[in-house]
Amino acid sequence: MKLRLSIFCVLLVLAFGSSLLLGSRVINPFTTNETGREILFSIRAPRSVVATLMGTALGASGAVLQGILRNPLADPYILGISSGASLSAAVGIIMGLTMFGSFTIPLLAFIGAVITGGIVGMMGWKRGGLWPERLLLAGIGLSFLFSSLLMLIMSVSTDEGVRRAILWIFGDLSMSDWSLIPYGLVFITSGLFISIARAKALNALILGDEFAYSLGFMPHLERFILFISVGLMTSASVSLGGMIGFIGLLVPHIVRFFIGADNRMLIPASAICGGTLLCIADLLSRSVAPPTELPAGIVTALIGSPYFLYLLRKKDVLGV
Amino acid sequence: MSSVSNPPVLRLDRICFSYKENGFFINDLSFIIGEGESIGLLGANGSGKSTILKLGSGILRPSSGNVVLWGKPINTYRNRDRAKLISYLPQILNFSVPFTLRELVSMGLYPYDISPPMTVKEALDMVGLRNKADSHITDLSGGEKRRAFIAMTLLQGAGLLFLDEPLANLDIRYQIELVRLLKRLKGERGISIVMALHDINIALQFEKVMLIKNGAVLSAGPPSEVLTDRLIREAFDVDVRMIREPEGKAYVRYEDNFDERMC
Numbered sequence: 001m002k003l004r005l006s007i008f009c010v011l012l013v014l015a016f017g018s019s020l021l022l023g024s025r026v027i028n029p030f031t032t033n034e035t036g037r038e039i040l041f042s043i044r045a046p047r048s049v050v051a052t053l054m055g056t057a058l059g060a061s062g063a064v065l066q067g068i069l070r071n072p073l074a075d076p077y078i079l080g081i082s083s084g085a086s087l088s089a090a091v092g093i094i095m096g097l098t099m100f101g102s103f104t105i106p107l108l109a110f111i112g113a114v115i116t117g118g119i120v121g122m123m124g125w126k127r128g129g130l131w132p133e134r135l136l137l138a139g140i141g142l143s144f145l146f147s148s149l150l151m152l153i154m155s156v157s158t159d160e161g162v163r164r165a166i167l168w169i170f171g172d173l174s175m176s177d178w179s180l181i182p183y184g185l186v187f188i189t190s191g192l193f194i195s196i197a198r199a200k201a202l203n204a205l206i207l208g209d210e211f212a213y214s215l216g217f218m219p220h221l222e223r224f225i226l227f228i229s230v231g232l233m234t235s236a237s238v239s240l241g242g243m244i245g246f247i248g249l250l251v252p253h254i255v256r257f258f259i260g261a262d263n264r265m266l267i268p269a270s271a272i273c274g275g276t277l278l279c280i281a282d283l284l285s286r287s288v289a290p291p292t293e294l295p296a297g298i299v300t301a302l303i304g305s306p307y308f309l310y311l312l313r314k315k316d317v318l319g320v
Numbered sequence: 321m322s323s324v325s326n327p328p329v330l331r332l333d334r335i336c337f338s339y340k341e342n343g344f345f346i347n348d349l350s351f352i353i354g355e356g357e358s359i360g361l362l363g364a365n366g367s368g369k370s371t372i373l374k375l376g377s378g379i380l381r382p383s384s385g386n387v388v389l390w391g392k393p394i395n396t397y398r399n400r401d402r403a404k405l406i407s408y409l410p411q412i413l414n415f416s417v418p419f420t421l422r423e424l425v426s427m428g429l430y431p432y433d434i435s436p437p438m439t440v441k442e443a444l445d446m447v448g449l450r451n452k453a454d455s456h457i458t459d460l461s462g463g464e465k466r467r468a469f470i471a472m473t474l475l476q477g478a479g480l481l482f483l484d485e486p487l488a489n490l491d492i493r494y495q496i497e498l499v500r501l502l503k504r505l506k507g508e509r510g511i512s513i514v515m516a517l518h519d520i521n522i523a524l525q526f527e528k529v530m531l532i533k534n535g536a537v538l539s540a541g542p543p544s545e546v547l548t549d550r551l552i553r554e555a556f557d558v559d560v561r562m563i564r565e566p567e568g569k570a571y572v573r574y575e576d577n578f579d580e581r582m583c
């Protein structure tokens with residue numbers, strides 16, 4: 001297993017390096033001129049770092065959520081966190097808010113995500129703990145509500161901001177810059193660290209609360225801690241670059257095929273593979289038809305879905 | 321069952337409990353589980369067997385009364401220390417994540433930082449599943465799945481096992497296989513077993529039987545004293561007859577002759 005995890009790490013390094021150096025213009029870091037260095041360090045590097053961070057957060061969050069909700073169809077967006085973030089960010093974009101400069105939209109998205117996560121948490125809370133079914137239904141309900149509000153705002157707005165908001169919602173990495181990365185890094189690594197530290201408890205929760213208790217865990221407390229870790233990672237990811245589909249839902253299933261279902265390996269491996277896939281998707285999204293950029297979320301789904309369907313046909317990856 | 325010959329492992333002392341949702345209650349329940357004892361809980365659906373198992377294992381907290389494990393109140397144990405002493409196997413084993421048997425069974429090691437009492441291989445050996453270590457749990461038969469979870473509880477090393485209807489949904493072969501396995505484990509490792517079940521013939525295999533009705537103990541003691549025509553009729557509201565053969569074996573016969581066949 002550790003060998004496979006090491007291979008995934010190597011693939012991530014290769015994908016990251018490729019997304020830095022390849023594209024509509026290939027850059028040789030040893031022979032490039034001032035313009036090439038500018039492209040490399042000011043445009044591509046922050047973009048690749050954001051892609052890696054977002055992919056890492058989404059892959060790990062998907063694995064954790066599928067465990068705590070005991071649902072193989074769960075993904076980081078099912079809790080409505082992304083819908084809250086999107087609504088908040090879209091309102092900011094359409095209204096042209098700029099009070100915190102380039103931080104304004106990510107900050108609004110983060111605040112929207114945290115508030116939504118809080119509401120979902122409160123609605124999922126009953127009799128001293130978080131209940132998976134309540135969390136799931138609260139998340140789906142809020143998602144519908146916020147998506148409808150978002151559509152309503154967009155349909156009555158005629159501003160150029162609508163187009164920019166749509167681009168942002170579907171995952172726009174072109175606005176990435178270094179200023180946001182430290183904040184994203186702190187939240188995502190914290191969430192990742194917590195998830196990996198509680199991976200044993202997550203394994204036990206998958207079997208059911210009574211098993212988890214019998215194995216020496218407090219199910220409600222563990223679920224709360226893991227919910228916070230997912231909230232941190234998803235909020236930070238959406239703030240960095242909008243919504244990227246596919247990774248959170250399907251990467252954990254693909255990784256389970258190679259690594260197994262033990263979350264002590266699955267969470268780090270899903271994080272690494274999520275980062276790898278988004279780096280490759282970003283590279284393709286800006287290389288296929290330059291200067292036009294495709295939304296990275298569409299590319300991740302176009303690469304990943306056929307492969308996932310192939311795996312599903314070949315081997316039982318969903319456990320059904 | 322107020323006294324036991326073996327040293328007491330767990331004591332439930334004047335336990336009261338009720339569910340807020342449906343008002344079902346356990347009132348003034350007391351019993352003792354001795355070291356190495358096997359106790360079968362029998363009762364109609366909804367009589368309180370599962371609730372009693374959850375109260376005994378600490379999953380549910382009583383509204384009054386004490387649950388005492390090895391002389392100390394169960395809620396004073398650290399979670400991991402408690403997990404080394406008591407293991408609970410629920411009735412429904414329902415999850416979709418395809419853990420391999422090895423991954424599942426090794427969860428029994430979670431309460432331990434240091435060397436556990438046995439290895440995964442030994443636990444799988446004991447339940448006869450070593451050759452399926454890399455199979456997905458979702459691919460196993462019902463009987464194999466139950467044995468896999470029992471291997472996990474063995475690895476957990478707990479001396480007291482609460483099993484909630486482990487024979488449910490198993491065909492007769494797997495039922496016999498599982499009861500044999502539990503008997504063997506009890507003999508070899510001195511494990512105490514408390515098991516909720518429905519089959520009166522299987523209950524005859526236990527050292528002690530508790531008949532439960534409406535959240536209270538109707539009768540408790542050796543099967544020969546508890547499993548009588550009158551008490552079974554009282555617990556289940558059906559007519560049965562206990563047949564005891566000269567060589568000591570006993571079995572139950574249903575008195576209803578099912579006048580007409582189901583066609």
